[in-house]
Amino acid sequence: MGREKAAKEALNLLRGRLCDPTFVFKPLSDSPESNYSKLKFIISSSVTEACNNSILLLGPRGSGKIAVLELVLKDLLLEYPDMISVIRLSGLLHSDDNCAFKEIARQLCVEHDLLFSKMASFDDNSQFMIAMLRECGLAHKTIIFVLNEFDLFAQGKQRVLYSLLDAMQSITSQAVVIGVSCRLDADQLLEKRVRSRFSHRKLMFLPPSKEDLERLLGHILSLPLDSTLPHDYAVEFNAKLQNMLADEKFKQTIYTYMNSDATVNHLLRFLFRAVSYMDLGSGFLALENFKTALPNIQRQPKLECITDCSILELYILVCMKRLEVKEQNSYNFNSVMTEYKRIHDTFQTSDYYARNVCLRAFEHLQQRELICFTDNRGHNQSVEFRPVKLLISSYELQQGLKSYRSCPVILLKLMDREA
Amino acid sequence: MGKEESPRITRRTTRSSCSTPVANNVVETMKTSDESLTTNDLVFGEDPITLDDLLSSFPSRRAQILELVRLLGPSNSPMLPLFIYGGPSTGKTSIILQTFRHLNRSFVYSSCLTCYSPRILFESILNQLMLHRKNAMNGYSSVKRCEKPADFVNFLREALSNVINNLMGNSGKLNTKRLVGQAHGNTVYLIFDNLELVRAWDKSSTILPFLFNLYDVLKMPELGLIFVSNTSPDTYYSSMGYIEPVPVYFPDYTEDDLRQIFMRNQANRKVYSSFLDVVLRPFCRITRRVDELSTAFAPLFAKYCEPLSDLGVVPREELKRRLFSHLQPHIASSLNEVFKISSQPSPEAESNKEMKQKGSRRRFAGCEEIDELDFHMSTSAKYLLISAFLASRNPATLDASLFDSMGGFDNRKRKRKSSQKSLEQKETAEQELLMKGPGTFPLERLLAIFQCITSVAEGSIDEEEQENEGLGVQRGDGGLMSDVLLQLSSLCNANFIIKGGSCPLEGSTRYRSTVSEEMVLKVARSLKFPLSKYLYRR
CATH class of the missing domain: 1.10.10.10 (Winged helix-like DNA-binding domain superfamily/Winged helix DNA-binding domain)
Incomplete structure (x- = not known):
């Protein structure tokens, strides 16, 4: 009975990890060569040196661009608590200029405890943003704009991008624009007036190598020893897991799956499926779980x-x-x-x-x-x-x-x- | 049947939950509108069922149900978005809803069939989450006005965190004693049904990626997303690309599965089983959809039972054979019917039909040909139908020669030696006819042809003309025209003639006849009209 309860808790923990990309990308970010370190250096230097900057994070869907960025932002917010405010926009939601300015104004108001007016016009909102940029610059506070699905902002007149980047040309402002896109040619989509104001710094996100992949599997699937889980259960679970990870058949299963798409999110979907098949009676992950998950997730719809x-x-x-x-x-x-x-x-x-x-x-x-x-x-x-x-x-x-x-x-x- | 007509108002019903016996157990009283809703209303709203009940109420869906339960996981565990797909009437919606009834967790169900635009979809979700019910008090308005995904995300985040806090508070308070109807866990699931319809929406190119990315946008572990679709995930691929949800596939029922399904809730299982022995195999070759099969089986089973005096009888071999030979003539004809609405016929008509069907049994392979028309139509409408058909079929350039003063086209003139080349030409022309469908024609041409053929008919069959004098087949005067236009509009309404778009050159409305040749032949035969004389054969 106690075993089943522990197994349930372990299952919840594993599922929680698989649904939380920031946890998954943690171990890939400690080396100095990683995107995490590069990104952190760029942003923190522009925060400390009080300058403007812009950068593009490019890579296939599910390669962890946003997750790494969130990790960096979390660390920086801890390091410089009062010097950063983050505005998050998504091309899926705010590709319309009007919407985008409204959302920027709303988030700025929330950040700085101001009253947001729903009735404000496009002009009001854009002027408010520029004024806020100036104010924050004077207060030595950096505003970080995260533009997810950056390529969608490049549709139409690109007014949002232009006014953001144009405002950053003045020395009084202090802002970082981070574009995130899965289109590798995202900077080619920009108009000339926007492109000339853009810094053309790019960070590429690549799928993990085989060594990274194995490290990642161990990191995600092994249970912590210092939690509410019974200690001997966690030890036994981890031992079985290590055995399985070393198994040649297991590696084969993973590699056949990763052949079609090598991004981390793709792997997570597979692991999620396999982990849900875990037998709660015994409470351990088995090779069969992964083997049954493979045909179930690689479907041939036609x-x-x-x-x-x-x-x-x-x-x-x-x-x-x-x-x-x-x-x-x-x-x-x-x-x-x-x-x-x-x-x-x-x-x-x-x-x-x-x-x-x-x-x-x-x-x-x-x-x-x-x-x-x-x-x-x-x-x-x-x-x-x-x-x-x-x-x-x-x-x-x-x-x-x-x-x-x-x-x-x-x-x-x-x-x-x-x- | 009487049971189902009782006023059973539950929050959620699906097509097949009417037929599931478990759904009939509880009759929930209607909530009065002034009663305020609580978070407990986000669960299914009836007594939870056990897993065994769930499995037994959906025969041959064991694997799918177990898989769903596993993927949904224990309570309070986060979940990646699920994508449930499979053909129509494979039990996707019923099973997911009944699974939630079994698990007793909070969920919000919205179907893109009833929520036919982004705004209605968003508002329906928000209404349910914010426990708002449209009524006369609030003028049937939604709780929030929300059209854009951007607003929706803000409202949704707010509403979800409220609901989740509520649920957490509840579960914290009630750890000692569990209330009935209390949701398990603090996860809220959003179910989007009929997702394939979104692809036809105006803004599908932005809405679909948005829905698929909703989980990543919100980043709330207490949210579960479930998409239900008729079509497979590969039909959603677009240039945008998206993170695929976890797929769960509901295959169509096999023949054995169908037998199990149809055997449920049968009064006399033995008789029905012997009935299924006869009909299931041939029908499965045509379709394996439960809904279509059940409409086809209902009248057939009634036929099958006709010779039985006592419905409770246990059929033996000899009786089975007798019943089979009684049913056999009807199988073939009903295989070739899409669906039949039986009007209550008088006894004579019944016996008449019987004879007819015996006659047509032998040639069931072709279209079922009954010489008589099975509906009534005035004579002038019949002539109009024929002239519309002619106008659609014949090229306009040949009208003059077809309808000359002699009346009729001389077929002998056209006889030529069929060389290889002309045969080929004929083939391509046939191909073209098959591809293009009936041609269009302006109103003037229709009226001219109508005039011609009615005048010819008057000449040849005088007596009939005498009878029909009142029906507007009169020599050219104003009365006829108005009558004909009236008939034309009623033919258009009956879908025999389609009113097409206007011609770009002339600017007049063009018509197109949709009736088949067999049907027109029948009409012509009833008028004794020599149709073949006027038909241009390529």
Whole structure:
């Protein structure tokens, strides 16, 4: 009983860690070469030297840009408690200029205990921001602007970026603009007037190396010995974990998974799944947990869709494939039906159904997104006449037919003939 | 059936929860509107069920339910966003809701089907979180007006932290004794159903990445996000890119699963099982969706039971065979029907239909052809339908030769030797016809053809014309025109003729006939109108 409770607590702890990126990226940030150290140096120097700065953090989605930045900001806020205020914007939310200035004004008001007016206009808000920048500069206080999804701010007139960077040209202000983006060409998106005011400092975030990965796994999955967890349980858990981490089969599983995408967040998703499979009875992670998690997280949606189809729907797919092989440049439901009839006439299949039944099957396929209309506009035309296309390759279709439990032999034959 | 009609007002019902027996246990009394809501209203609102009940109420969904429970984890444990997907009527929504009933945790359910725009979606979530109910007192307004994701995030953060603090306070207070209906844990889950519809929204390119990134934006470990979608995660890929949620797949039911599902709640299991032996396999070749199959099975089962005098009987081999031979003629015809609405027919019509179906049984492979029209239509409407069909099918350039004073087109003239080239041409022309669908025509052309064919019909069949005099088939005068326009608009309403967009050159409205050739042939036959004479064959 005590064991189960401890296991539950351990599971909660592990899940909590996996959902908290700042915990995950902690061990990757201690070396002087790491992005953490570089970023911290740049920001702290501009805080202490009271200068303006701008920097871009670039890297694929899920490589921990924001997490590392949050770690840095947390440390700096501890180091210089009254000298920094952070304004966080996200391109997903504030790509609209009006919204962005409003949000900046709101956060500035919250930071400095001022009254925020919802009714303030675009002009009021932007002037308020510039005034605040000047005030903070005079008080030797640095404002750090974090622009997440930086590339989205570069849409449209880029008024936000321009006024931010332009305000930083004066010596009175004291601000750091940090852009975070997964587009490596984010600085190329900027207008000339914005680009000339930008510092072009860039930090690249790369997926972890194999050694880092192993260190990371140990860091995330091992239990702390100095917590409320029973000590002997934690020791035993960690010992088993070390055994498993050293296991060649385990490494193989992890590497096959990381082949498709090597970023840390991708790994976290997998670990989350595996950890949720942990057996609460024994309370230990086992290799089986990871092995069952692998096929469950690496899904093949198109193949699943095909195996979900009914036999009539498979017939329609094969008919469409045949039409494509015949190099008919566009076809619709009617031509599929003539092909269907032709197959029926030549091979005398047992599955020949009425047109409206086929039409329903056709619409099911469209719902499954195995096929789609080639044009978006022909809404006033009925379904039968709108040209369609297949959304799966012939290889996928063939695989799907092979894995289908009771696929009619004739369909397999027809597909083989095409290939 | 009577049970389900009782006034059962629970906060959440799904399509299939009406049929789950567990849902019928509790009849929650309606909350009066002046009663203020508490955080306890964020749970399912009925007595929690055990895991065994949950598993047994959804046959052959054991693996998915266990997986969901595992991924949701013990109470108070953080969770990465989940993405539940699978075809329609595979039990996604029901299972997630019943799972929350089992776990008894707080959640906010919103379907993108009913919340059809970002604003309605956001406001619905906020209303539920802020325990606000629209009523006459507040003029059916939402608690917050919120259209932009930016505002939504601020409101949501505020509302969530309030709710979570409340839940924490509750659980701290009630550690000694647990109240009934009290939520377990302080995690709040947001469920977004029918997510695939968001892709069709105006602002889908910003809303979808926003929803998928909501967890990272809010950074609250006490928040769980669950997306439910008909389509697989790969259909959401865009140039934006996003962190994929953890996928949970609900496959379509297999034939054996379907048998288990249909066997539930059957009065006479033996009879139904022998019925399923007969029908399930052929129907599964067409569709494996529970909803479609159940609509197809209901009338068939009634047919199957017809020879039985006592419904409680245990069928033996010989009886099964008799029932099978009784049902067999109906299977083939109902396989070829999408859905049939049976109007209550008079006994004579019933027997009539019986005979007809026997006749049509042999040729079920094609379209079911019944010589008579199964609806009534005035003669002038029939002529109008035919002329619309002709206008759609025939090229306009041939009108003059088709409808000359002689009436009719001389087919003999067109006979030519079919060389290889002309055969090819014919094939491409056929292809084109299949692709293009019926052509469009202006109103003037329709009226001209209508005039021509009615005048011909008058000449040939005088007697019928006498009868139909009142119906507006009169020699060109003003009365006819107004009548015809009326008929035309009613044909448009009945969807026999589609009113298309206006022609860019002429600026007049163009029409298009949607009726099939078989149907027009039937209409023509009922009028004894020589349709084939006027039809241009390519």
